[in-house]
Amino acid sequence: MMQWIAFWSILKKDIQNYYLKPPNISWGIIFPLSWTLMQLIRSPEGSMLELLPGLIAMSVLFGTTSMLAVTITFERSGRSFDRLLLAPISLNLMVLAKTMGAILFGMFNSIVPIIFVSFFTNLSGVNWGMVFVAVLLIAITSTLLGLMIAVSAKQVFEAQTFANFFRFPMLFLCGLFMPLSALPAFLRPVSFCLPLTYGTDILSGAITSTSIMSPLLCVFALLAFAVGLFSICRYNINRKWIL
Amino acid sequence: MGIVPDESNLYDDMDGFDNLCFCGALYGMRKVDREAKANMLLEQFHLKQAGKRLFKAYSKGMRRKLTIAAAIIHSPRILFLDEPTTGIDVESARQIRELILKLKSKGTTVFITTHYIQEAQRICDRLAFIVGGRIVVTDTVSNLMENAASGHSIQFITDRPADSLTTGLQARFAGSCVEVKGSALILRSAEQLPLLPVMKYFDDNGIAVFEAKELRPTLENVFVELTGIEAGKLGKEKEKGGGK
Numbered sequence: 023m024m025q026w027i028a029f030w031s032i033l034k035k036d037i038q039n040y041y042l043k044p045p046n047i048s049w050g051i052i053f054p055l056s057w058t059l060m061q062l063i064r065s066p067e068g069s070m071l072e073l074l075p076g077l078i079a080m081s082v083l084f085g086t087t088s089m090l091a092v093t094i095t096f097e098r099s100g101r102s103f104d105r106l107l108l109a110p111i112s113l114n115l116m117v118l119a120k121t122m123g124a125i126l127f128g129m130f131n132s133i134v135p136i137i138f139v140s141f142f143t144n145l146s147g148v149n150w151g152m153v154f155v156a157v158l159l160i161a162i163t164s165t166l167l168g169l170m171i172a173v174s175a176k177q178v179f180e181a182q183t184f185a186n187f188f189r190f191p192m193l194f195l196c197g198l199f200m201p202l203s204a205l206p207a208f209l210r211p212v213s214f215c216l217p218l219t220y221g222t223d224i225l226s227g228a229i230t231s232t233s234i235m236s237p238l239l240c241v242f243a244l245l246a247f248a249v250g251l252f253s254i255c256r257y258n259i260n261r262k263w264i265l
Numbered sequence: 266m267g268i269v270p271d272e273s274n275l276y277d278d279m280d281g282f283d284n285l286c287f288c289g290a291l292y293g294m295r296k297v298d299r300e301a302k303a304n305m306l307l308e309q310f311h312l313k314q315a316g317k318r319l320f321k322a323y324s325k326g327m328r329r330k331l332t333i334a335a336a337i338i339h340s341p342r343i344l345f346l347d348e349p350t351t352g353i354d355v356e357s358a359r360q361i362r363e364l365i366l367k368l369k370s371k372g373t374t375v376f377i378t379t380h381y382i383q384e385a386q387r388i389c390d391r392l393a394f395i396v397g398g399r400i401v402v403t404d405t406v407s408n409l410m411e412n413a414a415s416g417h418s419i420q421f422i423t424d425r426p427a428d429s430l431t432t433g434l435q436a437r438f439a440g441s442c443v444e445v446k447g448s449a450l451i452l453r454s455a456e457q458l459p460l461l462p463v464m465k466y467f468d469d470n471g472i473a474v475f476e477a478k479e480l481r482p483t484l485e486n487v488f489v490e491l492t493g494i495e496a497g498k499l500g501k502e503k504e505k506g507g508g509k
Contacts, residue, residue, distance in 0.1 A: 031290030061371040108268055109291035225424025243306050 028111040039092045041127045054081035054134040061199070062142075068142045072159065072232075075225035076198035078137035078153070079218055082160045086128035087189060090168035090218070091181035094120060098263075099177060107263060121165045128161035152228035153191035154239060159244040160221035166251035169218075173258040192218050202234065217247040267336035271347040273328040281312055281331050284320055285338055291337035299338065306334040311360065326357025326368035333361065337368065344368065346377045350384060362388055386484040396492045409487050416456050418480040421450045424473040437466050451480065 036082045040046060057080060061073045097103040106116055136153075139145070169190060175181035192202065195209060196218035201208060220240040227233030233240075273330070275284045282303050289299030299350060307316045310330045314324065329349065338346060349365070350358035360460065365388055369375055378395075379385050385392055386406055393403035423430065427450040431443045434452065442453040460477065467474050490496070 027293045028291045031287055035276070035279070040277060100277075101270065102276055104270070105288070105291065108295070111291070128287055194360065213341055227283065 036123035085131035085167035090124035094172035156224035163217040267341035
């Protein structure tokens with residue numbers, strides 16, 4: 023019970039202090055919105071439904087990685103993070119509390135392109151259950167990617183630079199806005215090493231029924247990425263923050 | 266265990282009350298308990314009026330007091346304070362010292378690191394001198410003072426130039442050492458010096474004495490004696506990462 027009081031307090035504090043601040047709310051709305059508009063203007067004749075999986079995946083990726091890398095690095099540089107490390111809660115639970123806010127923020131970001139696209143196209147054929155699963159798993163893996171970056175960075179600008187190093191290549195390597203088949207053959211294996219590829223594929227299956235892999239395989243791949251990233255993060259946290 | 270770092274590390278965008286409640290929650294305190302304790306601590310630390318103000322709007326002294334309050338909200342048995350009064354106003358420093366003494370009297374074991382030797386002397390039971398990251402001595406204040414008090418010194422200020430009296434005094438009180446320090450004359454002896462014969466000597470020679478006082482070693486003297494570091498060099502030792 024004591025542990026969960028601490029868990030809930032950390033999550034609530036992060037949501038109030040970081041995620042619900044007006045600049046972040048507007049960032050969470052304006053960023054996905056502008057990307058959706060950009061894609062709409064670029065190809066007005068193209069189907070909005072085809073764009074939706076990429077827009078959702080990108081909104082979640084940027085929302086989670088940015089926020090977690092910034093909030094943790096910010097707290098570490100201000101030394102308030104030491105307070106959490108010293109508290110009598112398990113490190114796993116503390117990391118879970120810190121990542122939960124970013125996961126929820128990323129999931130909230132995914133709603134923006136869905137609402138926007140719903141004005142232009144009929145979404146009645148979408149498998150919302152699978153969309154939810156995909157968004158949740160993309161949010162978890164992206165958040166853990168953000169955590170991995172946060173553990174390595176000392177300053178906020180460093181975290182952002184590291185994050186961009188991962189994020190921007192993923193935009194075109196993971197089938198967000200162009201199919202994987204359109205990639206040069208030597209880049210395709212790289213795509214399958216990135217979690218976002220599997221998340222986008224579930225979304226494509228759920229929204230346009232154009233997935234290239236089995237949804238079950240993608241779910242397992244994302245879960246495996248989540249476990250792997252969490253283990254790397256735990257190892258790095260122990261090595262860099264605790265010892 | 267509670268820890269107060271040398272720089273306050275609470276959350277700038279939370280008010281004082283919420284900061285305290287959050288710290289209580291980290292230790293699993295229930296809402297009712299932590300809110301009641303937070304209110305009590307704000308009162309005790311004279312921060313009641315500032316309880317709903319954002320932490321970033323606090324003065325340095327207020328920040329330090331709230332950080333201490335945050336460290337004790339869960340009633341730790343052991344409290345670590347890193348330079349609790351450095352760089353804050355006199356009144357806040359005095360309040361913090363009183364609070365430390367109050368905690369001590371209630372049974373909390375308090376560890377303090379400080380560069381203010383007088384402060385350590387005033388509030389600590391036991392001291393450890395650390396030089397270059399190593400403890401060179403640890404003992405009670407009274408033991409340290411007692412061990413350092415080898416010899417006895419009396420300082421006199423008279424109506425005569427001090428250096429004109431050294432030869433006569435040295436001849437009269439053989440075994441003592443006479444020093445001149447500005448306008449003062451210091452008589453040092455390995456044994457306890459009775460004051461009356463010295464005063465009589467001055468009186469017999471028609472010398473008026475304006476001041477006579479016994480010079481007791483300070484803790485700073487003890488520190489210098491034990492560590493070989495001059496008090497003025499303590500800052501440099503701090504920069505090197507030791508010397509507390």
